[in-house]
Amino acid sequence: xxxxxxxxxxxxxxxxxxxxxxxxxxxxxxxxxxxxxxxxxxxxxxxxxxxxxxxxxxxxxxxxxxxxxxxxxxxxxxxxxxxxxxxxxxxxxxxxxxxxxxxxxxxxxxxxxxxxxxxxxxxxxxxxxxxxxxxxxxxxxxxxxxxxxxxxxxxxxxxxxxxxxxxxxxxxxxxxxxxxxxxxxxxxx
Amino acid sequence: xxxxxxxxxxxxxxxxxxxxxxxxxxxxxxxxxxxxxxxxxxxxxxxxxxxxxxxxxxxxxxxxxxxxxxxxxxxxxxxxxxxxxxxxxxxxxxxxxxxxxxxxxxxxxxxxxxxxxxxxxxxxxxxxxxxxxxxxxxxxxxxxxxxxxxxxxxxxxxxxxxxxxxxxxxxxxxxxxxxxxxxxxxxxxxxxxxxxxxxxxxxxxxxxxxxxxxxxxxxxxxxxxxxxxxxxxxxxxxxxxxxxxxxxxxxxxxxxxxxxxxxxxxxxxxxxxxxxxxxxxxxxxxxxxxxxxx
Ligand SMILES: [Zn+2]
Numbered sequence: 346x347x348x349x350x351x352x353x354x355x356x357x358x359x360x361x362x363x364x365x366x367x368x369x370x371x372x373x374x375x376x377x378x379x380x381x382x383x384x385x386x387x388x389x390x391x392x393x394x395x396x397x398x399x400x401x402x403x404x405x406x407x408x409x410x411x412x413x414x415x416x417x418x419x420x421x422x423x424x425x426x427x428x429x430x431x432x433x434x435x436x437x438x439x440x441x442x443x444x445x446x447x448x449x450x451x452x453x454x455x456x457x458x459x460x461x462x463x464x465x466x467x468x469x470x471x472x473x474x475x476x477x478x479x480x481x482x483x484x485x486x487x488x489x490x491x492x493x494x495x496x497x498x499x500x501x502x503x504x505x506x507x508x509x510x511x512x513x514x515x516x517x518x519x520x521x522x523x524x525x526x527x528x529x530x531x532x533x534x
Numbered sequence: 535x536x537x538x539x540x541x542x543x544x545x546x547x548x549x550x551x552x553x554x555x556x557x558x559x560x561x562x563x564x565x566x567x568x569x570x571x572x573x574x575x576x577x578x579x580x581x582x583x584x585x586x587x588x589x590x591x592x593x594x595x596x597x598x599x600x601x602x603x604x605x606x607x608x609x610x611x612x613x614x615x616x617x618x619x620x621x622x623x624x625x626x627x628x629x630x631x632x633x634x635x636x637x638x639x640x641x642x643x644x645x646x647x648x649x650x651x652x653x654x655x656x657x658x659x660x661x662x663x664x665x666x667x668x669x670x671x672x673x674x675x676x677x678x679x680x681x682x683x684x685x686x687x688x689x690x691x692x693x694x695x696x697x698x699x700x701x702x703x704x705x706x707x708x709x710x711x712x713x714x715x716x717x718x719x720x721x722x723x724x725x726x727x728x729x730x731x732x733x734x735x736x737x738x739x740x741x742x743x744x745x746x747x748x749x750x751x752x753x754x755x756x757x758x759x760x761x762x763x764x765x766x767x768x769x770x771x772x773x774x775x776x777x778x779x780x781x782x783x784x785x786x787x788x789x790x791x792x793x794x795x796x797x798x799x800x801x802x803x804x805x806x807x808x809x810x811x812x813x814x815x816x817x818x819x820x821x822x823x824x825x826x827x828x
Contacts, residue, residue: 354540358592361552365590368559369732369747370648397556399549455677459557459566481562481709482747484730505711509560522560524709524747 348381349422350395356380360396367511367520372478372487374471374519382419384412389513390438390465397463398423398436405431407439410467431462438465441492447499452506461508461523466492468514477528478521488530489519497527541588541621547571551589551743555734558745563708564676565659565742573738575616579609580638580655581738587617587636587653590734595623598632603640603780603797610638627800639702641723643779643801646731648748654717656737659744661705661715681713684755692760701765707753714744714752722766722780727752769794774805775812 350356356379363375380391398404404425406415416427428434431449444464453461468490475490476497489512491497500507500523507523521527539545547569554568573581591597599614601607605627613636614625626632629642636653646652662672665683675681684705691699704721708714716727717735727733733746746752756762770777772793779801781794793814796802806815 353545355593357545357548358540361548362590362592365552365555365559366732368556369745397549397553399546401550402553456673457567458561458564459554461557463556481750482559484749505561505564509556522747524560524562 346418346421348383348391348418350379353395356392357396360392363518364393364396364511364520367518368482368509368522370482370487371480371521371525372473372483372489372519374473374489374517376516377518378516383414384410386410386415386438387467387513388516389518390467390511393465393511393513393518394419394425394436394438395422398425400424400426402435403428403433405429405434405437407437407443409440409443410438434462436463436465438467440467445496447496447508450508452503452508455506458505458507461506463509463511465511465513468492468512471512471514471517471519475530477530478525479528480525482522483525489521491521491527494527494529497521497525501526539620540593541591541617542574543571543585543588547585548589551585554743555586555589555745558734558743559732559747561712562746562750563706563712563714563744565737565744568741568743570738570741575612577739578657580613580636580736582736582740582743583636583638583653583655583738584613584616584736585738586734586736586743587634588621590651590653591617591621591623591634593622595621595633596631597623597625598627598629598635598800599625599637600635600640600642600798600800601638603642603782604799606799628804629798629800639718639720640780640797641719641726641729643776643796643798644804645726646729648730650731652729652731652733654719654733654735656715656717656735656742657739658703659715659735659737659740659742661703661713676712679711681707684713685757688755689757692757698756698760698762704762705755707755708746709751710753713755716752720766720780721754721762722764724752724754724762725764767794770812771796771802771805772812772814774802774810774815776802776805776810 377392382391450462472490474488478487510521554566599610601610638655702718754762767781
């Protein structure tokens with residue numbers, strides 16, 4: 346089966362470094378390479394799946410990305426089980442509309458807020474403009490073309506609980522941890 | 535799967551640690567549990583920091599390892615060699631040249647930049663441990679933001695000593711939410727916890743990872759009538775003359791003669807190379823601050 350890392354140890358290290366820097370600096374857009382899942386999945390989302398998923402991390406595929414070919418690819422390269430319910434997922438992959446409602450994903454518990462889902466949101470493009478991001482990891486403010494604002498504000502209101510997000514398009518990725526405060530562009534002026 | 539694992543740990547272990555690091559960054563100051571692995575070095579030698587570094591390193595990194603500010607103690611040298619051997623990374627003593635710095639008990643004097651990662655070796659990650667030994671209870675206290683006991687302990691200091699006597703591992707509050715142990719750095723270093731760099735904390739024996747993203751708000755706990763003071767010895771470095779760096783007091787002869795030298799040896803050498811000289815620069819030893827590790 347094709348599309349996996351040719352050199353998993355090194356390519357996972359590169360992929361994670363990009364994912365970590367993205368999560369540490371919300372809004373930063375980073376480039377990754379080396380993986381290609383089937384069925385229209387971006388290179389960046391493919392890299393994240395290979396870097397982060399294994400038999401301990403159930404994956405939920407949104408209807409936009411639910412295919413036998415992708416399920417097989419994930420099983421072969423990562424061993425992660427593909428699950429039927431959002432609430433069982435440690436990772437989820439899909440287009441934004443197809444991932445909703447967010448309220449069904451795990452948000453962690455008061456004593457273990459880390460036990461929450463990470464969503465990989467496939468996007469047409471990634472741009473450093475749009476919603477305004479402030480909070481940990483951001484010096485003053487950052488911009489990112491988030492698909493909407495309300496859902497991320499509702500997620501932020503749950504802090505320290507909540508989901509965390511990667512956004513992927515072609516070979517680029519960005520991230521939005523639950524700690525980020527999201528403001529619509531017009532509200533800032 | 536190949537026999538060769540970049541940076542020693544197997545891929546599944548690195549994945550588990552990497553997932554913990556991402557969650558730690560998403561909830562600054564919160565301690566994420568992880569399944570710590572046996573490392574080819576004893577606990578107390580920074581196995582938590584080593585595992586975090588192993589999960590973060592890429593072949594292009596330049597690694598610096600410091601132990602109480604010095605690059606050449608047995609502990610620092612052995613960790614540096616470990617990663618030279620298992621990850622093939624370049625190493626450096628220069629703070630500004632390093633992309634990843636693993637540290638025990640100090641933050642470098644030179645401000646870190648956005649492309650640097652600082653990995654702390656942490657012996658006891660739980661700031662409430664000395665007040666409440668039960669893990670189930672400290673977890674509950676964090677979840678309810680019940681931090682009154684920490685303040686009580688600091689206030690007892692004031693009642694007993696007239697000031698807050700805690701001078702290492704001075705507790706901080708992160709982004710107004712979690713109280714965090716910054717590892718046994720001197721409280722002088724606490725202001726540097728607000729940094730452009732990514733800061734990761736690894737506790738091997740206690741199996742915890744926590745993090746501070748860049749520019750994270752980190753406040754040292756204090757009281758209105760007893761504000762936090764990041765104090766240090768009231769001297770200048772006897773070698774480089776710096777009066778702003780953290781100093782170690784070193785016995786220099788059998789007659790009890792002593793001198794004060796920068797704990798950050800790279801910082802001190804850099805200043806001397808730039809022509810700054812302290813009180814004893816001519817007569818002092820060439821490599822300061824290095825007690826031979828036993
Ligand atoms: Zn000095």
